[in-house]
Amino acid sequence: AQFAFGMVGLGTMGRNLLLNMADNGFAVTGYDKSEKMLQFFEEEGKAHNLKGFSDIEDFVQSLQTPRTIILLVPAGPIVDSVISELQPLLTKGDIIIDSGNSHFTDTSRRYLELKDKGIHFFGMGISGGEEGARFGPSMMPGGDKQAYAHVKEMLEAVSAKVNGDPCVTYIGAGASGHFVKMTHNGIEYAIMQLLAEAYEILKNGLGYDNNQIQQVFEKWNNGRLKSFLMEITKDVFLVKDDKTGGFLVDVIKDEAKSKGTGKWTSQVAMDIEMPIPIIDTAVSTRNLSKLKKLRVELDEAFGDAEKMKVSANFIDDLEEAFYFAMANAYAQGMHLLWKASIDYEYGLNMAEIAKIWRGGCIIRAEFLEDIYQAYQKKPDLEHLFADSGIQQKIKQSLKGTRNVVSSAINAGLAIPCFAAALTYFDTLKTGRMPSNLTQAQRDFFGAHTFERIDCEGIFHANWNQKNS
Numbered sequence: 001a002q003f004a005f006g007m008v009g010l011g012t013m014g015r016n017l018l019l020n021m022a023d024n025g026f027a028v029t030g031y032d033k034s035e036k037m038l039q040f041f042e043e044e045g046k047a048h049n050l051k052g053f054s055d056i057e058d059f060v061q062s063l064q065t066p067r068t069i070i071l072l073v074p075a076g077p078i079v080d081s082v083i084s085e086l087q088p089l090l091t092k093g094d095i096i097i098d099s100g101n102s103h104f105t106d107t108s109r110r111y112l113e114l115k116d117k118g119i120h121f122f123g124m125g126i127s128g129g130e131e132g133a134r135f136g137p138s139m140m141p142g143g144d145k146q147a148y149a150h151v152k153e154m155l156e157a158v159s160a161k162v163n164g165d166p167c168v169t170y171i172g173a174g175a176s177g178h179f180v181k182m183t184h185n186g187i188e189y190a191i192m193q194l195l196a197e198a199y200e201i202l203k204n205g206l207g208y209d210n211n212q213i214q215q216v217f218e219k220w221n222n223g224r225l226k227s228f229l230m231e232i233t234k235d236v237f238l239v240k241d242d243k244t245g246g247f248l249v250d251v252i253k254d255e256a257k258s259k260g261t262g263k264w265t266s267q268v269a270m271d272i273e274m275p276i277p278i279i280d281t282a283v284s285t286r287n288l289s290k291l292k293k294l295r296v297e298l299d300e301a302f303g304d305a306e307k308m309k310v311s312a313n314f315i316d317d318l319e320e321a322f323y324f325a326m327a328n329a330y331a332q333g334m335h336l337l338w339k340a341s342i343d344y345e346y347g348l349n350m351a352e353i354a355k356i357w358r359g360g361c362i363i364r365a366e367f368l369e370d371i372y373q374a375y376q377k378k379p380d381l382e383h384l385f386a387d388s389g390i391q392q393k394i395k396q397s398l399k400g401t402r403n404v405v406s407s408a409i410n411a412g413l414a415i416p417c418f419a420a421a422l423t424y425f426d427t428l429k430t431g432r433m434p435s436n437l438t439q440a441q442r443d444f445f446g447a448h449t450f451e452r453i454d455c456e457g458i459f460h461a462n463w464n465q466k467n468s
């Protein structure tokens with residue numbers, strides 16, 4: 001046995017991660033059923049003398065024990081079939097790392113099934129796309145802590161670095177790695193939708209052309225809104241279309257697809273009763289975008305949005321609104337993690353998660369530094385907005401946010417996530433909500449009982465007193 005690590009699945013992500021590992025001096029090998037993938041892999045890996053296997057037994061035999069095998073195959077049943085092919089060939093103490101976007105409940109099941117057989121199973125989220133895999137992703141491995149010691153050095157070597165710190169850490173028990181990656185993607189959906197809405201305001205609210213829009217995003221990316229998604233968004237507005245000679249972005253269909261991780265985030269949040277309405281709204285808005293025919297029909301029936309009436313410093317207000325909504329989106333994602341850590345006993349270190357998201361991943365952003373600081377100061381912080389430093393910044397961005405949201409709403413522009421951010425925040429800072437009325441109604445029609453503010457206990461009232 002000569003190789004330290006093996007990869008199953010030599011598509012772009014698998015290939016790139018393996019090349020990254022080889023660059024860092026690790027002896028690695030790959031397995032893929034497809035001859036074409038193998039050829040690609042050996043071609044690209046020529047400089048490293050990389051060889052792939054098409055026979056799974058030969059592949060497993062080539063690995064040093066305890067064997068460490070990384071799976072980068074599409075999430076779903078393929079993961080199970082690869083595991084059942086591998087499992088008879090493995091021995092106690094071997095490690096399998098599933099690096100796809102698997103649902104965390106699948107990961108929990110596989111973790112327990114393999115644990116019974118003495119095999120360590122890690123669910124590990126990887127973020128950063130093709131570039132990240134090749135030159136430094138952010139990685140979120142969860143599973144057995146002792147087994148992590150075998151892969152720690154390699155993962156730290158191949159990960160992205162921020163100020164020399166690796167963007168990987170042991171996330172926690174069981175399926176926590178995939179849970180955290182799923183939540184990362186939920187935040188990703190929210191930020192992407194906020195960028196789309198900022199574009200909508202600039203384009204249809206203010207009548208900006210693509211060059212002007214590009215300049216706004218560019219300016220923002222030089223300030224506190226600096227992030228990977230802002231950076232690629234500003235660059236989108238530079239790309240021309242070969243076919244029409246115009247901007248490529250203008251000829252792309254306005255129907256957003258998804259592979260499910262955003263939806264899962266919302267589904268789980270509902271299950272564990274955590275409010276993450278910006279993420280929910282981002283998922284729903286992608287679904288709304290798919291109703292193209294209906295939207296066009298209703299556009300004709302109800303008419304266009306108006307140009308916004310705006311003040312001179314409106315772009316500054318928009319920057320504040322973006323900051324505010326973005327902060328709310330991260331805060332909701334972190335809040336979900338905080339609760340999941342309790343409910344599923346993941347033992348998450350929130351500061352460490354913020355820390356490894358600062359580089360390599362799709363949601364990397366300047367703002368994560370602030371999040372990192374807040375959780376470092378108070379590791380059990382329930383909500384990001386309970387941090388006094390964040391509170392100051394949120395207070396300062398409120399005026400601009402209210403101006404942007406109300407102007408857009410008055411003009412009839414659709415800004416669902418900006419609005420969701422503001423209404424979430426306003427609700428969260430309402431010391432006494434009108435939910436006493438909801439409780440009264442529930443007790444009225446269904447005898448569902450209520451609690452009182454002035455004494456302990458469960459009460460039921462006779463509500464039918466209107467005629468008495």
Ligand code: 6PG
Pocket residue numbers: 101126127128129185188257258259260261262361362
């Ligand atoms: C990442 C991305 C990656 C993938 C998304 C796309 O972190 O590198 O999140 O995992 O590009 O899952 O998701 P949708 O296809 O659902 O937009």
